[in-house]
Amino acid sequence: MRLHFLGATGTVTGSKYLIEHGGRRLLVDCGLFQGYKELRLRNWSPLPVEPRSIDAVVLTHAHIDHSGYLPLLARMGFRGKVLCSPATFDLCRILLPDSGFLQEEEAEYANRHKVTRHQPALPLYTREDAVRCLELFSPLAAGHGVEALPGLHLELAHSGHMVGSSFVRLQGDKRSILFSGDIGRPHDPVLKPPASMRGADYLVLESTYGNRPHPQHRSFEQLAAVIQRTAARGGVVVIPAFAVGRAQALLYGIHRLKAAGAIPDIPVYLNSPMAANAMEVYLKHRDELRLSAQECREVAGAAHIVGSPEESERLNGRRGPMIIIAASGMATGGRVVHHLKAFAPHQRNAIVLAGYQAGGTRGATIASGARSVRIHGQEVPIRAEVAQLDDLSAHADAGEILQWLRGFSIVPRRTFITHGEPDAADAMRQHIERELGWEVHMPYYLESVDLA
Numbered sequence: 001m002r003l004h005f006l007g008a009t010g011t012v013t014g015s016k017y018l019i020e021h022g023g024r025r026l027l028v029d030c031g032l033f034q035g036y037k038e039l040r041l042r043n044w045s046p047l048p049v050e051p052r053s054i055d056a057v058v059l060t061h062a063h064i065d066h067s068g069y070l071p072l073l074a075r076m077g078f079r080g081k082v083l084c085s086p087a088t089f090d091l092c093r094i095l096l097p098d099s100g101f102l103q104e105e106e107a108e109y110a111n112r113h114k115v116t117r118h119q120p121a122l123p124l125y126t127r128e129d130a131v132r133c134l135e136l137f138s139p140l141a142a143g144h145g146v147e148a149l150p151g152l153h154l155e156l157a158h159s160g161h162m163v164g165s166s167f168v169r170l171q172g173d174k175r176s177i178l179f180s181g182d183i184g185r186p187h188d189p190v191l192k193p194p195a196s197m198r199g200a201d202y203l204v205l206e207s208t209y210g211n212r213p214h215p216q217h218r219s220f221e222q223l224a225a226v227i228q229r230t231a232a233r234g235g236v237v238v239i240p241a242f243a244v245g246r247a248q249a250l251l252y253g254i255h256r257l258k259a260a261g262a263i264p265d266i267p268v269y270l271n272s273p274m275a276a277n278a279m280e281v282y283l284k285h286r287d288e289l290r291l292s293a294q295e296c297r298e299v300a301g302a303a304h305i306v307g308s309p310e311e312s313e314r315l316n317g318r319r320g321p322m323i324i325i326a327a328s329g330m331a332t333g334g335r336v337v338h339h340l341k342a343f344a345p346h347q348r349n350a351i352v353l354a355g356y357q358a359g360g361t362r363g364a365t366i367a368s369g370a371r372s373v374r375i376h377g378q379e380v381p382i383r384a385e386v387a388q389l390d391d392l393s394a395h396a397d398a399g400e401i402l403q404w405l406r407g408f409s410i411v412p413r414r415t416f417i418t419h420g421e422p423d424a425a426d427a428m429r430q431h432i433e434r435e436l437g438w439e440v441h442m443p444y445y446l447e448s449v450d451l452a
């Protein structure tokens with residue numbers, strides 16, 4: 001068995017791990033690189049392995065940094081099965097076509113407004129490419145394993161990061177390997193905690209928050225304080241949020257705060273039809289949630305859904321107080337960038353960053369305290385209040401990951417630290433070596449390891 005690291009090394013995006021076993025090839029995750037231009041350019045470079053030679057893909061979950069390269073892989077000749085949980089398939093049916101549509105929309109905007117050096121700017125792939133790749137999906141029934149490749153048994157278990165997110169465990173004749181994907185939080189207000197795992201001979205482990213703990217205070221209280229201050233100024237609260245996962249948690253929090261009288265009853269706009277569709281998936285797979293059916297319905301009705309681009313544009317001409325939740329979560333694209341252009345320059349408004357901001361993204365620039373951020377070729381001043389709510393992250397921190405690892409009955413021969421910025425990954429390495437005494441390795445991009 002041989003493992004190749006084709007992404008998520010030294011960064012939190014582009015997750016791709018290639019397993020070679022018995023003359024066959026299996027790709028675990030198939031994500032897009034995001035953030036720094038150097039990383040994004042990898043999406044346009046040829047894949048280090050011929051797509052037609054890959055026999056199957058397994059997805060840990062539906063977020064674009066784990067699934068968003070699939071339409072391109074299929075367009076380049078991949079014809080194998082895409083294995084995942086049923087909820088991941090349901091979410092990919094929403095997320096992947098939307099990803100293709102956004103790329104087409106952004107290329108069209110760049111060409112129309114001449115804010116591109118490319119003649120013309122082209123999308124990485126189209127909505128049609130994404131729709132076609134969905135024909136390759138073969139979701140697994142909950143609790144059932146399958147032969148991913150001949151002699152390689154696949155098991156999925158709930159990881160608590162989002163609906164459908166899974167730990168991926170592969171068992172061969174002589175060795176096993178476990179991929180953590182993104183690990184959720186044991187006390188997430190919406191999702192049930194990550195499943196306990198028995199471990200494996202080898203472990204590929206995320207490290208997004210490996211260098212810092214989440215705050216101990218309750219972020220909904222911090223969110224309430226920001227909303228109260230901004231509403232008193234007559235301002236607008238703009239919240240970039242992933243359409244799947246954080247948008248639902250934010251709606252839950254705002255609903256609870258309003259019900260408790262902790263924030264004023266101001267309008268809430270969910271400017272993401274995709275997030276509204278994702279809520280239907282959450283309702284369908286409610287067995288993964290802590291919420292009752294009634295609570296799910298209340299959360300779904302907590303905001304006005306902004307449907308058309310025209311309605312979205314009209315929001316930018318309104319004054320507050322109001323709350324706008326819009327994708328994407330790191331402000332890399334989508335409707336939220338137009339809201340940032342409209343509202344970031346004014347001191348009465350607020351920008352709330354609800355989760356991790358990868359290096360090189362607009363969200364990271366805003367979080368750093370920068371005075372401006374580049375949007376559509378222009379420098380947009382940031383005079384609005386900026387608040388970051390790390391405790392609303394869907395990723396476990398270092399302590400929560402260590403708690404999960406201590407439940408293993410099989411100690412890994414080697415643990416590979418991925419899906420983290422270099423300082424976070426190295427901090428996670430040190431935690432595991434010092435506190436658990438395990439052998440740990442931080443792989444580099446395109447490294448290949450023989451799992452002997």
